Amino acid sequence: MVDLMVDSTGPLLRLWESRIEEGEVEMELYEDLRNYSADVISRACFGSSYLRGKEMFSKLRLLQKSLSKPNLFAEITGFRLVPSKSGREVAKLEREVHSLILELVKEGQASGEEKNLLQAILNGAKESSFTSQDKADAFIVDNCKSIYFAGHETTAAAASWCLLLLALYPEWQHLVRSEITQLCGDLSPDAQSLQKMKILTMVIQETIRLYPPGPIISRESLQDMKLGKLDIPKGLGIYIPLPTLHRDPSIWGPDALIFNPKRFANGVTSACTSPQAYAPFGAGARTCLGQHFAMLELKIVLSLILSRVAFIKDGDKSGLLFVCGDALQQRCQVFPGPHVHVDDLHRSYRCVILTILHTIFVVKILRSCTEGKE
Numbered sequence: 513m514v515d516l517m518v519d520s521t522g523p524l525l526r527l528w529e530s531r532i533e534e535g536e537v538e539m540e541l542y543e544d545l546r547n548y549s550a551d552v553i554s555r556a557c558f559g560s561s562y563l564r565g566k567e568m569f570s571k572l573r574l575l576q577k578s579l580s581k582p583n584l585f586a587e588i589t590g591f592r593l594v595p596s597k598s599g600r601e602v603a604k605l606e607r608e609v610h611s612l613i614l615e616l617v618k619e620g621q622a623s624g625e626e627k628n629l630l631q632a633i634l635n636g637a638k639e640s641s642f643t644s645q646d647k648a649d650a651f652i653v654d655n656c657k658s659i660y661f662a663g664h665e666t667t668a669a670a671a672s673w674c675l676l677l678l679a680l681y682p683e684w685q686h687l688v689r690s691e692i693t694q695l696c697g698d699l700s701p702d703a704q705s706l707q708k709m710k711i712l713t714m715v716i717q718e719t720i721r722l723y724p725p726g727p728i729i730s731r732e733s734l735q736d737m738k739l740g741k742l743d744i745p746k747g748l749g750i751y752i753p754l755p756t757l758h759r760d761p762s763i764w765g766p767d768a769l770i771f772n773p774k775r776f777a778n779g780v781t782s783a784c785t786s787p788q789a790y791a792p793f794g795a796g797a798r799t800c801l802g803q804h805f806a807m808l809e810l811k812i813v814l815s816l817i818l819s820r821v822a823f824i825k826d827g828d829k830s831g832l833l834f835v836c837g838d839a840l841q842q843r844c845q846v847f848p849g850p851h852v853h854v855d856d857l858h859r860s861y862r863c864v865i866l867t868i869l870h871t872i873f874v875v876k877i878l879r880s881c882t883e884g885k886e
């Protein structure tokens with residue numbers, strides 16, 4: 513897996529270097545990182561058929577864009593059933609994605625490859641002994657979609673925020689780069705050096721504390737329950753806003769809003785008063801399946817980028833300067849991508865009625881999930 517991730521970073525770095533040589537002045541960092549993590553997921557999922565996997569992922573991206581187009585009428589009961597151009601577009605993409613995934617499954621079975629995520633999903637489908645082939649197909653297609661949606665934008669968002677914060681905090685950028693140079697020299701990172709990257713790990717942990725890429729964890733109460741003074745009825749949807757939990761001074765101390773990776777120097781337990789309050793990958797039985805994969809991928813891509821490229825805040829202008837290897841005089845502005853800023857998140861969360869649940873209750877939910885008492 514390490515080699516696969518290192519290989520996928522090569523084209524990204526070459527792309528940036530060639531853009532700089534051509535004198536390009538503006539780049540959107542997030543898009544490139546998103547393509548990188550789609551490449552990694554596609555290789556991990558589909559092995560030698562990864563190019564076809566990428567084709568399927570690009571259709572899923574179109575599907576995602578079509579589905580997220582604002583539609584004021586969508587919430588009116590029954591309105592979704594009225595035929596429309598975008599509805600037909602979505603249905604067509606759904607069919608294409610469905611058949612592409614099933615074709616990939618057949619190709620994978622024919623090639624006899626065993627070590628990829630798709631094969632793991634197929635084995636899961638066999639073990640689940642579905643009553644019909646359609647149900648087994650739906651299981652496979654849905655799992656491929658989940659891995660795509662859950663596993664590539666999150667990692668790209670985390671990497672973009674890390675680079676932005678390292679540009680804003682040059683002392684941490686310097687510390688991370690020194691660690692990488694010390695552990696890897698001129699070589700690419702390997703399993704051993706990655707394990708020793710303590711400062712980089714702290715930087716990633718702190719970044720996803722302040723800017724969790726999956727900002728909300730959702731649960732449904734399975735029975736009537738009492739949470740502090742609140743009565744929670746069975747079937748209620750509970751939404752836990754992670755930035756609120758991750759930035760609460762009563763849990764993280766007075767510097768809760770400040771980027772300070774040092775707080776993770778002795779692990780999560782020492783970083784806050786209640787380790788359950790740190791949940792960038794969720795908690796309990798439904799915790800993120802890809803968290804180790806994501807941490808590995810982040811460490812690899814960041815260490816390879818930072819060993820070649822420096823990021824500097826561009827004076828008073830918005831954006832960053834991108835200083836690459838020998839091309840020190842050719843600078844580019846780099847933007848962190850279209851993520852929701854945490855202050856905007858706070859503003860929008862204020863509108864969510866469920867945030868009236870005080871953080872302490874949220875911590876209790878997390879704790880009960882962790883203990884399997886949900």
Ligand code: HEM
Binds near residue numbers: 659664799805
């Ligand atoms: C920085 C990167 C990532 C972050 C921050 C992240 C975060 C999350 C969060 C918050 C959840 C919800 C957990 C819960 O409800 O308790 C989740 C679920 C999930 N994630 Fe991730 N994730 C990341 C990367 C990945 C990757 C790379 C993969 C796949 C290779 C992945 C696969 C999944 C899956 C399959 C689930 C659903 C688990 C379930 O419902 O049982 N994630 N992730």
